[in-house]
Amino acid sequence: GAGVSQSPSNKVTEKGKDVELRCDPISGHTALYWYRQSLGQGLEFLIYFQGNSAPDKSGLPSDRFSAERTGGSVSTLTIQRTQQEDSAVYLCASSLRGGGATNEQFFGPGTRLTVL
Amino acid sequence: RKEVEQDPGPFNVPEGATVAFNCTYSNSASQSFFWYRQDCRKEPKLLMSVYSSGNEDGRFTAQLNRASQYISLLIRDSKLSDSATYLCVVTPQGGGNKLTFGTGTQLKVEL
Numbered sequence: 001g002a003g004v005s006q007s008p009s010n011k012v013t014e015k016g017k018d019v020e021l022r023c024d025p026i027s028g029h030t031a032l033y034w035y036r037q038s039l040g041q042g043l044e045f046l047i048y049f050q051g052n053s054a055p056d057k058s059g060l061p062s063d064r065f066s067a068e069r070t071g072g073s074v075s076t077l078t079i080q081r082t083q084q085e086d087s088a089v090y091l092c093a094s095s096l097r098g099g100g101a102t103n104e105q106f107f108g109p110g111t112r113l114t115v116l
Numbered sequence: 117r118k119e120v121e122q123d124p125g126p127f128n129v130p131e132g133a134t135v136a137f138n139c140t141y142s143n144s145a146s147q148s149f150f151w152y153r154q155d156c157r158k159e160p161k162l163l164m165s166v167y168s169s170g171n172e173d174g175r176f177t178a179q180l181n182r183a184s185q186y187i188s189l190l191i192r193d194s195k196l197s198d199s200a201t202y203l204c205v206v207t208p209q210g211g212g213n214k215l216t217f218g219t220g221t222q223l224k225v226e227l
């Protein structure tokens with residue numbers, strides 16, 4: 001079946017512009033996660049959605065970052081007034097449900113964001 | 117101190133060798149433990165979960181030592197296709213909804 005998909009695969013933008021990154025989770029997965037991976041750094045948790053519960057936003061680095069998940073499916077990560085340090089690969093993952101060692105997270109291919 | 121620490125490598129080993137990776141985590145209340153594999157410019161994929169009793173999947177063996185807050189991965193009879201970055205991952209107490217990743221250990225298996 002179809003895995004997690006993300007778009008665009010690459011995004012180059014100028015400093016100060018806003019960007020939107022999209023994630024389509026695996027059908028039927030109730031949990032959705034955003035991470036980012038900067039060069040030489042480990043993956044960093046950003047935000048987590050579980051069903052209709054309030055999202056866990058504890059990993060968002062600043063108020064320029066926000067995310068939505070509409071209808072319990074597609075999610076959009078928005079970065080306003082982008083800065084060069086926002087350059088990274090943004091990875092989305094989904095799992096059948098949140099929590100528990102057996103709820104494997106499946107990752108999408110990522111969006112490589114470059115801020116000039 | 118980072119929450120999850122790994123030797124970045126690279127580990128260059130000949131085909132057929134046995135190689136071991138170690139990982140330490142700082143939060144003693146961590147709940148769940150995993151090894152993920154990430155190929156160059158690809159997304160991470162779950163390799164195996166790690167249990168207190170230890171677990172084995174073919175050529176791969178994972179061990180957890182809660183007292184020492186230490187996780188290991190052993191790869192026997194390494195193949196060229198094992199070349200990748202191996203990520204040590206833990207989750208916080210209370211559930212597995214937020215993965216905390218180490219920076220990864222790079223393995224290169226050579227002829």
